[in-house]
Amino acid sequence: MATYHAFPYGKMNQSFKFENEENQSLYEANLTKFKLLTASDFEFVNRSTLQTSSHKVGKTKTVEQRTGGLTMSSASYFKLDGKNCFDILEEKGFTFKIHVKLDILHPEFALIDNNGNQVAIYKMNVTGEREENVMGIGNKQKNIVITTDCEDLDAIFLGAFILSRVDFSLYLL
Numbered sequence: 275m276a277t278y279h280a281f282p283y284g285k286m287n288q289s290f291k292f293e294n295e296e297n298q299s300l301y302e303a304n305l306t307k308f309k310l311l312t313a314s315d316f317e318f319v320n321r322s323t324l325q326t327s328s329h330k331v332g333k334t335k336t337v338e339q340r341t342g343g344l345t346m347s348s349a350s351y352f353k354l355d356g357k358n359c360f361d362i363l364e365e366k367g368f369t370f371k372i373h374v375k376l377d378i379l380h381p382e383f384a385l386i387d388n389n390g391n392q393v394a395i396y397k398m399n400v401t402g403e404r405e406e407n408v409m410g411i412g413n414k415q416k417n418i419v420i421t422t423d424c425e426d427l428d429a430i431f432l433g434a435f436i437l438s439r440v441d442f443s444l445y446l447l
Contacts, residue, residue, distance in 0.1 A: 281418065331439075394424055
């Protein structure tokens with residue numbers, strides 16, 4: 275089983291990088307033009323195939339529900355090229371399911387295929403050594419650690435990119 279890690283970096287910490295265990299960049303989502311009120315321009319780069327594609331990444335929208343004094347996020351998403359990010363993931367044949375929710379600060383999500391098979395595990399907020407151009411306090415950064423046997427790195431990267439941008443909500447639970 276392969277292990278990867280992913281983290282935000284670069285301009286305003288909006289870009290996103292996906293690396294293997296040897297810290298070699300496999301996939302990147304580079305912010306090319308930030309827009310305050312509308313979707314920002316990104317370039318997705320697959321370092322293995324050297325293919326690039328341009329995308330519009332919208333702002334994260336979170337729907338909250340309040341009961342009494344408690345506020346819970348019921349949904350959180352962003353639009354990728356004008357479509358809900360979770361719809362795009364479903365079109366590729368995948369959905370998320372909570373894997374471990376005992377540790378609130380470090381939840382784990384499973385990427386599930388259409389057949390109900392677990393394809394990848396994403397562990398959130400894992401402390402790692404700080405890399406160049408990564409914002410953080412001290413010499414540590416927060417990573418998403420991914421373990422998978424899946425060869426479809428495009429889908430694995432998209433899953434990590436989505437989880438890095440949305441708030442944890444009841445939708446993911």
